[in-house]
Amino acid sequence: MQSNNLFSIKKEHESSKKHVSGKAKYIDDILEPKNLLHGAIGYSTIAKGKIKKIDLSEVINSKGVEKVITYRDIPGVNDVGPVFKGDPIFIENNIEYYGQPIFAVAAKTNELARKAVKKVKIQYLEKKPILDIKQAIKKKSFVLKPVKICKGNAINEIKKSKHTLEGELYSGGQDHFYLEGQISMTIPQEDNNFLIYASTQHPSETQQIVAKSINQKFNSIKVKVRRIGGGFGGKETQSFIFSVISTLLSKHTNKPVKLKIDRDDDMIITGKRHDFYYKYKVGFREDGCINGLKITLASRCGFSPDLSGAINDRAIFHIDNAYYIPTIDLISYRCKTNTVSNTAFRGFGGPQGMYCIENIVENISEFLKIDSSIVRKNNFYQKNTKNITHYGMKIEDNIINDIFDHLIKQSNYKKRRKDIINFNNKNRILKKGISITPVKFGISFTTTHLNQGGALVHIYTDGSIHLNHGGIEMGQGLMTKISQIAANEFGVSLKDIKISSTHTEKVPNTSASAASASTDINGGAVIDAINKIKKNIEIYISKKFKYKGKIIYKNNKVYFGKQKIDFKKLISNAYFERISLSASGFYKTPKIFFDNKNFKGRPFLYFAYGAAVSEVIIDTLTGENKLIRVDILHDVGNSINSSIDIGQIEGGYVQGLGWLTNEEISWNSKGQILTHSPSTYKIPVSNDIPEKFYVKIYKKGKNKENVVNRSKAVGEPPLMLAISAFMALKNATSNKQLKAPANPENILMAINR
Amino acid sequence: MIKNEIEFILNDELININNVDTNVSVLNYLRINKRLTGTKEGCASGDCGACTAIIAELKNNKLEYKAVNTCIMFLYSLHGKQLITVEHLSNTKLHPVQQSMVDNHGSQCGFCTPGFVMSMFGMYKDKVKPSNQNIDEYLAGNLCRCTGYNSIKKAAKKMYSYGRKDKFSKNENKIIKLLKKIKHNDILISKNNNKFYIPLNLKNLIKYIQNNKHYKFVTGGTDIALEVTKKNNTINSLIYLGNNKDLNYIKIKRNYINIGSATPINKIIPILKKYYPSFAEMFYRYGSTQIRNVASIGGNLGSASPIGDSLPALLALNAKLILQSKNQRLLGIKYFFKAYRKTALKNNEFIKEIRIPILKNHIFKCYKISKRIDDDISSLFVAYLIKLRNNIIIDVNIAYGGMDSIPNFAFKTQKYLIGKELNLKNIEKSKQIIEKDFNPLTDVRASSYYRKLVSKNLMDRLFLEINNNKVRI
Ligand SMILES: Cc1cc2nc3c(=O)[nH]c(=O)nc-3n(C[C@H](O)[C@H](O)[C@H](O)COP(=O)(O)OP(=O)(O)OC[C@H]3O[C@@H](n4cnc5c(N)ncnc54)[C@H](O)[C@@H]3O)c2cc1C
Ligand code: FES
Ligand code: FES
Helix, strand or coil, X not given: CCCCCCCCCCCCCCCHHHHHXXXXXXXXXXXXXXXXXXXXXXXXXXXXXXXXXXXXXXXXXXCCEEEEECHHHCCCCCCCCCCCCCCCCCCCCEECCCCCEEEEEEECCHHHHHHHHCCCEEEEEECCCCCCHHHHHHCCCEEEEEXXXXXXCHHHHHHHCCEEEEEEEEECCECCCCCCCCEEEEEECHHHCEEEEECCCCHHHHHHHHHHHCCCCHHHEEEEECCCCCXXXXXXXXXXXXXXXXXXXXXXXXXXXXXXXXXXXXXXXXXXXXCEEEEEEEEECCCCCEEEXXXXXXXXXXXXXXXXXXXXXXXXXXXXXXXXXXXXXXEEEEEEXXXXXXXXXXXXXXXXXXXXXXXXXXHHHHHHCCCHHHHHHHHECCCCCCCECCCCCECCCCCHHHHHHHHHHHCCHHHHHHHHHHHHHHCCCEEEEEEEEEEEEEECCCCHHHCEEXXXXXXXXXXXXXXXXXXXXXXXXXXXXXXXHHHHHHCCCHHHEEECCEECCCCCCCCCCCCCCHHHHHHHHHHHHHHHHHHHHHHHHHHHHCCCCCEEEECCEEEECCEEEEHHHHHHHHHHCCCCCEEEEEEECCCCEEECCCCEEECCCEEEEEEEEEEEEEECCCCCEEEEEEEEEECCECCCCHHHHHHHHHHHHHHHHHHHCCCCCCECCCCCECCCCCCCCCCCCHHHCXXXXXXXXXXXXXXXXXXXXXXXXXXXXXXXHHHHHHHHHHHHHCCCCCCCCCCHHHHHHHHHC | CEECXXXXXXXXXXXXXXXXXXXXXXXXXXXXXXCCCCCCCCCCXXXXXXXXXXXXXXXXCEEEEEEEEHHHCEHHHHXXXXXXXXXXXXXXXXXXXXXXXXXXXXXXXXXXXXXXXXXXXXXXXXXXXXXXXXXXXXXXCCCCCCCCCHXXXXXXXXXXXXXXXXXXXXXXXXXXXXXHHCCCCEEEEEECCEEEEECCCHHHHHHHXXXXXXXXEECCCCCCHHHHHCCCCCCCEEEEXXXXXXXXXXXXXXXXXXXXXXXXXXXXXXXXXXXXXXXXXXXXXXXXXXHHCCCEHHHHHHHXXXXXXXXXXXXXXXXXXXXXXXXXXXXXXXHCEEECCEECCCCCCEEEEEEEECCCCCXXXXXXXXXXXXXXXXXXXXXXXXXXXCCEEEEEEEEEECCCCCCEECHHHHHHHCCCECCHHHHHHHHHHHHHHCCCCCXXXXXXXXXXXXXXXXXXXXXXXXXXXXXXX
């Protein structure tokens, strides 16, 4: 029995005081070693072709330069591909995208390194790049084989349907724009070992890939991460190349090397969210209920597979969102283009799947002239019937119907919708729109083996507790939640818990902090470790006090039978009795399995649900628009920390809003990215969120599965709540052809089509 | 007497310096030379606000606080000012804005946080009402990718409840005394063949430019500093105009608003509010608070970008420029823009003053269209100046930005409209003519098609607004 007093509280972020006073250290803030060198990367300035000739002499002779390296200087594997090969550190000859690294320098200062890089002379043999998805499909240019899935006979069902609709859709890419850019600092150690400070979501894989690149054992590389200034998926694999290069430079110079990537270079070199092209045909009934769906999903993976397999799989897993689709015929293309290798981004393909089906449902409503909230409800999964997904998983925890009904009431949706219709009838230039959309998002890595985590817990003799686990603090409040979990388990106060950096020396073989599951997995591992220590204490108590039975940890005390003892005292006593007060813990997510071949199984332990109502106004002369009001009801299970959860919901929504409205990535016809700086790539600012921004946690929420505190993962799911804003804009244009991102230009195009 | 070092106050320490490179930014100086790493770099281009710090300047015996982007500010432009960084905000106790950020959960990854704290601190020192609109105005230059801003805005709303006096109010007199000690001379820093000149007054400036070559002017630096931070170029010789009192003024004289070229945009807004509210309203969307606090109207003209926001507005208003070399000359602004980023400025000549006529019987409207409402560069911009008599258009200027390689008039449309009645029919007609005036480019900000379409549609907006219809979102 736990006291549970540290849960569901509004505890502030563990580092918040340091954040606001500038004391929280990020990698670039760490005191620099004396002889530190600074790295910079030289990259290709064509999208496809070969290097005819490269002249590095001026780079080598440039002021302050100590070392220049190319692929020839890689002792081990020239590849940073996480799952599949295909991501060279430095290209040997074949250029596959504009911005692909060719060489790197180490120089005395950052400025000198960057100035040196500019002095390279390269002659290229340019070839015609493949730059868009449709072109790639036509040329059968894929990074991975297409995936097909079928459930029932969709073609037949569509044919038999009273109504059918077909069309094409697009969703755009998205740059992560973590505020802390990519950065890595390597410090040489004894025996050719290296210590790496990396801004990464995945220290273990950084360790492995660096080791392979320099042809050393994993145990010669240590990776340490205290916190990162945002990741959002952009540092799940895309950070590896920077740690590899800082380490290669360090190895060759035998000096510490910091590689801090300029914002523009970061946006040029690293992968982004996959943009998608969709083609659909849907058959449905009079009430909007879908009978069958034939669908093509095709994504821009860029030049290499990276994580595109799992990302596109997740798009498939979420093509139903919260809807029961009785028959489906789906093909998913993973297109190879001569652009950056697209990668993980909050939602990991899920948003792209949901965006598609939400558009289809919206189009059905428009066609039938029914309020889309009704068509949505008509299609929802049900509790006991209509509860098997297209990948064969039974949905056991469905609460979307209840959330949706609550939110419709709470937001006064029906009345507001009527008012908007009136407003639009009266106004020629300004038009409003409103929409409510659901989210059902599967929690777990869909690659089953990744669902494991470790922890290491020590109690020192003064009763203070130190712990480590495999997760990364990237703003999501993971350390805060884990501290709460540990404090709660031992019944001590938060002040007694210390979590230091995530460190490959402390906890090995971890998975990336991704898939929203870090609290579930690492929290589980911490509890496992704590239980082991508690076992030891139990043995001690039973010997010393001849007591067998329940032991309660509460209010800095330990209660057993009628006795109680100070936690600190107990720990100190136990030490003298030679009781081990340290343990490692492990967690693996139960119940999940997946048969990749047949695309069947239970890839997720559970689902997180939510819904949002967004209301917008647009100017039909210019396409300028504004979000007027947002109402959100989101399920986080039984919250561990409601303020952190609300922060995730708000932040997720706004990030999704950026994806679907103003954030637009563009390339020129030669494949050069044009939007490589915040002056041309516009993420939301303060003024883009509405004054009326009402976010509520679903009070009845409780995870059916046995997850810490019966809480639910909250990192990714809220991002998809922003689909409601897109649908509201679409609603305001009273046109179904609105293309994402819905920026002023695309809105105006939709109106004038 | 010419001095060879600058003096400024870093937090509360008086600093004399001349031994760093003349191209070094305030941000790099803080982070690398002073190891004050609380101020962050998120972009080095003035767009994200992670590097925000506060500059306090002596104005009428009082300190005036303003937020700036340290990443695009040259260190030597700090002469005579106090620079306040996030490290200095709290001692044993957090500053009200910091405590409010903590209590309202305004940080997640925390990387943007020092920048937000400083922008909020700037707002706090300005004592403005924490309305939604004011908060957006003060925070538009700060990007956060984690929080979604709601918690940050809450923190801003509640900051005053943690106390309206801070340690800076107490220390103000001490800082004022320190600042007064700083001597104002001509300053010339020479370091590794690079020069940074700060003229004491106009006279010295004129003398200096007669005797020197190959220098560049820097006023706010929000354009020119990017040469260094983004293109990794070195600018060998800089002349800093930002401090120059002889170039920093606003005077009303004989139906003209005379503005010293180094006057920052934010200082111009109040006077424009009075005479040309639409101009002022647009200026609130010019960059961000940090940009507007230093970016000058002269620099905007000097960069001569076809998407510079004040340019078409000044064109439409028939502004005049005083150009200064050894001698002065007066030039109508329509003769100023020669070709893409080329102006009528001669060697050794700079803009001294901008004169905006006060036209009480004209209607002036300008519209900035950008992808994002706040802190974004225009996709297109239009300014209208119209005089009506009995609803007949007797005078009209229509100037566009973003439609051509220079800011330019819609000559054919103007010609058509003159003498016509202002009615829907004629507006419709004029829209067809605009198409003949311009053939805009497609670029990242907008397509040619969009620019054309909107340039026409804005004629509708103009018409509706003149007739007092509310047509803005
Ligand atoms: C984040 C950001 C947002 C921005 N947003 C906007 C915007 O919304 N609208 C807009 O129009 N611009 C915008 N800009 C561009 C820039 O801020 C403006 O052009 C600004 O007015 C330049 O003024 P400054 O004093 O900073 O110029 P500086 O950078 O100091 O100088 C610019 C150029 O003019 C020359 N110059 C400076 N003063 C004089 C003078 N007195 N006489 C002759 N030449 C001179 C300089 O040599 C230089 O070539 C933005 C820039 C940034 C970084
Ligand atoms: S670092 Fe982004 S504005 Fe200065
Ligand atoms: S808290 Fe991470 S960017 Fe603002």
